[in-house]
Amino acid sequence: MSDINQISRPPTHSQQVVDTAFRWLCCGFACLSVLMVALIMLEIAKDAVPAIRQYGPGFLAGTTWDPNTGQFGILPEIWGTLYTSFLALLIGTSFGVAAAIFLSEGFLAQAVFQILKAFGLQFHPVLGKLPDRAEVLLKNLIELLAAIPSVVYGLWGLFVIIPLIRPACNWLNLKLGWIPLFGTTLTGPGVLPAVIVLAIMILPTITAISRNALVSVPPKLRMAAYGMGATRWETILAVILPTAARGIAGAVILAFGRALGETMALAMLVGNANRISVSLFSPANTLAALLANNFPEAAKKDVGVLMYAALVLLAITLFVNIIGSIILQKASAGQEGGK
Amino acid sequence: MRNTTNAEKLSKARIDTAQRSAKETASNGVVIDCNIDELYYSTFKAVRDTSIPVKKNRITAFIGPSGCGKSTVLRCLNRMNDLVRGFRFKGHVHFRGKDIYHPSVDATAVRRFIGMVFQQPNPFAMSIYNNVAFGLRLNSYKGPVAEKVEDALKRSALWDEVKDKLQKSGLSLSGGQQQRLCIARAIATEPEVLLMDEPCSALDPIATRRIEELMVELKTRYTIAIVTHNLQQAQRVADNTGFLYVDTSDGGRCGYLVEFGESGQIFNDPREQYTKDYIRGEFS
Numbered sequence: 001m002s003d004i005n006q007i008s009r010p011p012t013h014s015q016q017v018v019d020t021a022f023r024w025l026c027c028g029f030a031c032l033s034v035l036m037v038a039l040i041m042l043e044i045a046k047d048a049v050p051a052i053r054q055y056g057p058g059f060l061a062g063t064t065w066d067p068n069t070g071q072f073g074i075l076p077e078i079w080g081t082l083y084t085s086f087l088a089l090l091i092g093t094s095f096g097v098a099a100a101i102f103l104s105e106g107f108l109a110q111a112v113f114q115i116l117k118a119f120g121l122q123f124h125p126v127l128g129k130l131p132d133r134a135e136v137l138l139k140n141l142i143e144l145l146a147a148i149p150s151v152v153y154g155l156w157g158l159f160v161i162i163p164l165i166r167p168a169c170n171w172l173n174l175k176l177g178w179i180p181l182f183g184t185t186l187t188g189p190g191v192l193p194a195v196i197v198l199a200i201m202i203l204p205t206i207t208a209i210s211r212n213a214l215v216s217v218p219p220k221l222r223m224a225a226y227g228m229g230a231t232r233w234e235t236i237l238a239v240i241l242p243t244a245a246r247g248i249a250g251a252v253i254l255a256f257g258r259a260l261g262e263t264m265a266l267a268m269l270v271g272n273a274n275r276i277s278v279s280l281f282s283p284a285n286t287l288a289a290l291l292a293n294n295f296p297e298a299a300k301k302d303v304g305v306l307m308y309a310a311l312v313l314l315a316i317t318l319f320v321n322i323i324g325s326i327i328l329q330k331a332s333a334g335q336e337g338g339k
Numbered sequence: 340m341r342n343t344t345n346a347e348k349l350s351k352a353r354i355d356t357a358q359r360s361a362k363e364t365a366s367n368g369v370v371i372d373c374n375i376d377e378l379y380y381s382t383f384k385a386v387r388d389t390s391i392p393v394k395k396n397r398i399t400a401f402i403g404p405s406g407c408g409k410s411t412v413l414r415c416l417n418r419m420n421d422l423v424r425g426f427r428f429k430g431h432v433h434f435r436g437k438d439i440y441h442p443s444v445d446a447t448a449v450r451r452f453i454g455m456v457f458q459q460p461n462p463f464a465m466s467i468y469n470n471v472a473f474g475l476r477l478n479s480y481k482g483p484v485a486e487k488v489e490d491a492l493k494r495s496a497l498w499d500e501v502k503d504k505l506q507k508s509g510l511s512l513s514g515g516q517q518q519r520l521c522i523a524r525a526i527a528t529e530p531e532v533l534l535m536d537e538p539c540s541a542l543d544p545i546a547t548r549r550i551e552e553l554m555v556e557l558k559t560r561y562t563i564a565i566v567t568h569n570l571q572q573a574q575r576v577a578d579n580t581g582f583l584y585v586d587t588s589d590g591g592r593c594g595y596l597v598e599f600g601e602s603g604q605i606f607n608d609p610r611e612q613y614t615k616d617y618i619r620g621e622f623s
């Protein structure tokens with residue numbers, strides 16, 4: 001064919017080889033990652049089998065954990081894991097989505113523009129670019145939160161958050177102690193400090209992914225809403241948020257998974273007490289913290305029990321993810337053809 | 340070339356308009372009186388010296404080469420340009436005798452009375468029904484919403500195609516249907532003026548013809564301003580036409596109004612040389 005047209009010609013043999021090789025390489029790496037997850041699960045399950053045989057489903061309902069008497073139960077940890085994650089998600093989502101809206105809907109850019117305009121610098125060749133950059137700058141700053149090591153969060157929680165909130169918590173307990181949420185005093189580590197720190201830890205995930213979802217809402221929809229005479233809030237609430245709902249829900253599910261598995265900061269902050277309580281100020285425990293605290297000193301025979309607990313944590317995370325994707329599918333069923 | 344129903348509708352609408360405008364000689368029937376002295380996007384001067392009177396129950400068309408500022412002028416009429424950062428404007432736009440750029444006027448309020456249909460169909464990712472009801476809810480309309488929705492869909496010639504699937508997503512429709520849905524959404528709240536920016540550019544000739552018929556029907560109740568690249572379309576539907584052109588003399592690319600008048604005069608007997616050349620298709 002090359003005699004017909006000088007420039008266009010079919011891919012050469014080497015190009016085809018590279019193409020095929022590249023495809024196999026990607027396939028290989030993808031399979032390897034899946035294999036790794038499967039191997040880890042298999043290993044955990046194998047180690048857990050003796051404990052599963054010995055304790056059975058009663059393990060899930062037991063409330064004591066005593067290596068000396070050989071009594072093991074993880075109901076308080078299951079409760080603590082779900083309770084702290086749920087509360088952290090509640091706080092993290094509110095703040096995260098709010099931050100994402102602020103960083104995607106031009107609030108910041110407009111504010112910066114107005115400030116520049118006050119100085120007559122809005123068309124300055126360098127400073128004039130600031131309004132567009134400000135959002136990305138702040139977004140990167142929030143994403144930096146994800147780079148802080150977990151143990152630093154734990155220390156910060158211990159030395160800053162707990163002393164900071166203790167007076168308020170104890171005041172609430174004194175005045176409103178009849179509400180179960182405020183049923184106990186905060187003496188040190190407990191649910192609330194753990195939840196606050198956990199919320200901050202999942203904030204960057206929620207903000208970054210939600211912002212991406214909001215930014216990718218087609219501008220023409222925004223124009224349509226504004227063109228109808230909607231105010232900015234009406235546009236955001238009635239059009240932009242629903243259109244981006246799928247992406248935001250994805251962010252929340254991802255963050256939930258992260259919250260469920262968070263270990264170090266929680267081991268430091270949650271109090272490690274085998275207790276089931278709705279009180280925000282009571283110490284509690286989570287599965288991940290239980291594992292972190294008990295693995296180092298665990299006797300050979302107790303490792304199986306811990307593996308059993310790890311398996312339960314894995315199952316919970318998997319379950320949450322599945323439920324999440326089902327909800328996602330249901331929620332986006334009304335917008336078929338939306339993508 | 341022109342099919343009979345269309346021609347009938349056209350002439351009927353013209354008679355209606357003639358009767359109506361006779362009553363409104365007082366204000367000359369001008370709903371929007373637009374006078375743009377200078378219009379800037381940041382430091383770029385996009386349009387100068389353009390004044391166009393949009394008359395009640397008439398269709399006013401803006402024509403001109405790409406990039407001459409037709410959309411910009413149209414978006415000025417309902418303050419959509421306010422959404423562009425760095426937009427500045429010298430001049431005035433009077434809507435029913437009031438300057439819509441006066442500091443005391445709220446831009447969103449202006450847009451509720453002056454609706455807009457865009458070049459790309461842009462239905463919301465919600466059901467067909469909710470798309471049309473959007474504006475009604477926005478204005479906290481207390482009356483029968485379902486009736487209004489049906490009425491709007493009928494007037495935009497979409498009702499028969501969607502009456503069995505009102506709860507389906509607006510995005511499940513074809514491009515032409517989506518555009519008619521957007522028109523239904525815009526007219527459901529009965530704005531006084533409807534601005535249309537190349538509403539047919541994404542449509543096939545049949546859908547285009549339907550929307551043209553629709554415009555001619557709609558003008559008995561609304562006032563319409565339309566931007567179009569299709570000169571035949573302007574000739575077919577518009578009562579008045581403005582021709583904009585780009586002035587590159589001072590190094591910029593500044594759009595301005597060359598000529599404005601009755602469509603018949605603009606297309607058959609243009610005064611300006613630029614208009615003549617453009618209409619004859621003699622532009623490089």
Ligand SMILES: Nc1ncnc2c1ncn2[C@@H]1O[C@H](COP(=O)(O)OP(=O)(O)OP(=O)(O)O)[C@@H](O)[C@H]1O
Pocket residue numbers: 380383385404405406407408409410411412423592594
């Ligand atoms: N949001 C904006 N920011 C900066 N400049 C803009 C913006 N919108 C339009 N312009 C500029 O203003 C000029 C006029 O644009 P406009 O969109 O009004 O042209 P138009 O006549 O509608 O063209 P077309 O027929 O291709 O749609 C162009 O030079 C364009 O680059």
Ligand SMILES: [Mg+2]
Pocket residue numbers: 409410411536566
């Ligand atoms: Mg345009």
